[in-house]
Amino acid sequence: MIPTDVFGRIMKKVIGLILFSLLLICSCSAQNYHYKYSYNSGDFINPSLFDELEKDLGYPVNFNTSVDSYSYIQHLKNQNVFIELTDKVRNLYNSGPEDSIYIKSKQLLGFFPTQIPGYYYVLKYYLDRGQYNKALEIIENGIFEYGIEPKRLINLNRLSDIPEFSTEVKALYDRYHESPVNELPDSNLVIIVDSIKYFDQLYRGFSLDSSDPRWIRQVELDSLNAKKFKELVRAKGWLRKYVGQDYIFLHVPVMHWAIYEQLFFLDYIIADCETNNATWAEAEAVIWKIAVHSGRLSKDGVDYHSVPLVYFDSISGNLDIKRSMLGIKSFVAGLSCTRASDPIWLIATSEHQARNHLQNLEKLKKYFVILGFREDQVFIQEATLNKDIENELILKTPIVVKR
Numbered sequence: 360m361i362p363t364d365v366f367g368r369i370m371k372k373v374i375g376l377i378l379f380s381l382l383l384i385c386s387c388s389a390q391n392y393h394y395k396y397s398y399n400s401g402d403f404i405n406p407s408l409f410d411e412l413e414k415d416l417g418y419p420v421n422f423n424t425s426v427d428s429y430s431y432i433q434h435l436k437n438q439n440v441f442i443e444l445t446d447k448v449r450n451l452y453n454s455g456p457e458d459s460i461y462i463k464s465k466q467l468l469g470f471f472p473t474q475i476p477g478y479y480y481v482l483k484y485y486l487d488r489g490q491y492n493k494a495l496e497i498i499e500n501g502i503f504e505y506g507i508e509p510k511r512l513i514n515l516n517r518l519s520d521i522p523e524f525s526t527e528v529k530a531l532y533d534r535y536h537e538s539p540v541n542e543l544p545d546s547n548l549v550i551i552v553d554s555i556k557y558f559d560q561l562y563r564g565f566s567l568d569s570s571d572p573r574w575i576r577q578v579e580l581d582s583l584n585a586k587k588f589k590e591l592v593r594a595k596g597w598l599r600k601y602v603g604q605d606y607i608f609l610h611v612p613v614m615h616w617a618i619y620e621q622l623f624f625l626d627y628i629i630a631d632c633e634t635n636n637a638t639w640a641e642a643e644a645v646i647w648k649i650a651v652h653s654g655r656l657s658k659d660g661v662d663y664h665s666v667p668l669v670y671f672d673s674i675s676g677n678l679d680i681k682r683s684m685l686g687i688k689s690f691v692a693g694l695s696c697t698r699a700s701d702p703i704w705l706i707a708t709s710e711h712q713a714r715n716h717l718q719n720l721e722k723l724k725k726y727f728v729i730l731g732f733r734e735d736q737v738f739i740q741e742a743t744l745n746k747d748i749e750n751e752l753i754l755k756t757p758i759v760v761k762r
Contacts, residue, residue: 397604398438398474399640400445404688408729409436415680415722424471429632431685434639441471448480460484468497472505478512491523498528502535508604509535544603551591552598552609555584559612584612585620597627600636610641618653618754621645622667629685643689650693654754662762663744665754666690669723676715678722687723691730694760703732704761706740708749711757717741723758 409420412432422440426433448463455463464484468477478501485494501507509532536543562577591598599609613624625645631637646667654665668686670679694703705723707716720739728734744759752759 397638397640398441399643400442400476402438403442404435404439405729406439408726409439411725411729412680412684422470427634429635430681431629431632431639431642431688432681434632435684435688441474444470445476448476452480452483472501473507475507475511478507482512486521491521495524495527495531499531502531503538511604544606545601548591548595548598548601549603549606551587552602552606555588555612556608559584559615563615581616585616588612589620589623592624592627597624597631597637599628599631599638599641610644613645614648618649621649621653622754625668639685642685643692646686646689647693647696649754650690651697654752654756656748656752658748658751663748663752664690664694664760664762665752665756666758666760667754667756669756669758671712671719671757676712676719678719680722680726684726687726688730690760691727691732694762695731700736701762702736702738703727704738704740706742706744706759706761708744708752708755708757708759709746710755711743716743720758 412420420432420436422436423433424437444463444467448460448467451460451463460480461484464477464480468481471477478497481497482494485491485497498509498512501512502509509528513528513532558580561580562573565571565573567574567577595601599606602609610628613621625642628637628642628645632639632642649667650664654667656663656665666686667690668683670682671677672679705720705727707720711719717739724734724737724739727737740761749755
């Protein structure tokens with residue numbers, strides 16, 4: 360255990376570092392960093408989801424990577440296309456003819472020019488054949504047309520180790536870092552977020568319970584971290600776009616904080632996801648945490664999980680599936696990871712409008728089944744949730760899941 364006086368000195372240094380970095384940030388001219396969103400390649404969605412969405416939405420859900428407002432449903436559709444095409448290219452490299460390998464690799468890169476796998480396969484095709492000039496053109500286009508950091512492409516095939524390539528690769532790297540158009544990650548923000556993440560894990564790694572004195576210190580640190588993080592996010596928006604594509608797990612501290620802190624940061628994460636400046640995986644991860652832990656009430660051996668980010672049309676009272684899909688899909692992913700074979704009950708609370716609650720629960724069940732639950736394990740309770748239990752919920756939502 361860290362002595363009190365040492366702990367105090369550490370905290371003073373960290374607070375001083377944060378304040379100093381904030382001053383540096385405020386003194387710099389405004390910069391706009393664009394994070395290139397990424398797809399979760401292991402998260403292929405049942406295609407029937409999009410058939411049902413089209414029925415409920417009343418319009419087709421098509422592949423489109425150039426939309427200005429990048430909705431979560433659009434993200435899921437594009438991600439499915441990305442996974443399908445990537446799998447086809449990977450399989451062709453195992454047994455396919457050369458012409459097909461080239462055509463599909465170029466197609467993958469053309470459809471998704473901000474994603475790394477397309478570059479990997481096209482570069483592999485050229486390098487296997489000694490076509491270094493064509494490989495260099497692909498790298499140059501990715502760096503200067505789509506803002507991909509050079510090391511992400513150069514490290515793909517260890518290009519700097521190829522003698523014919525080393526001089527040209529270094530020249531590209533230098534051009535990228537000297538160009539005012541290509542803005543680099545904000546090192547001051549990285550320092551701040553690193554320090555927050557460090558103290559977020561200072562005592563949590565010991566798997567403490569509330570009876571351990573170190574747990575009290577961790578709670579105090581959480582409160583300080585959340586306050587500082589809020590100040591940054593209010594001023595800058597979600598920070599993903601400022602810290603670069605290689606900075607990982609920015610959402611980790613948020614997942615550990617109180618549920619209303621999580622919901623506060625979710626608003627900012629989602630707003631930046633919709634403008635391609637953050638990855639939807641961060642929003643999914645925070646909702647996953649709410650589903651499994653933060654929004655759970657355990658009572659008499661039964662768990663009640665509040666379902667966050669579910670919305671209803673103010674006029675009809677029907678489930679607004681477009682706005683609710685992020686909450687539904689992420690919630691199902693969270694519950695599916697724990698006690699997957701247990702049956703669940705969908706229950707409306709007094710937060711739900713008196714009308715249509717059974718129809719909305721039926722629609723919710725449909726999407727729960729499409730997204731992974733077995734139909735014979737999902738039940739609907741006609742009566743609303745017991746008021747005594749509802750009053751104990753940490754997060755009041757129109758629908759809860761009983762397990």
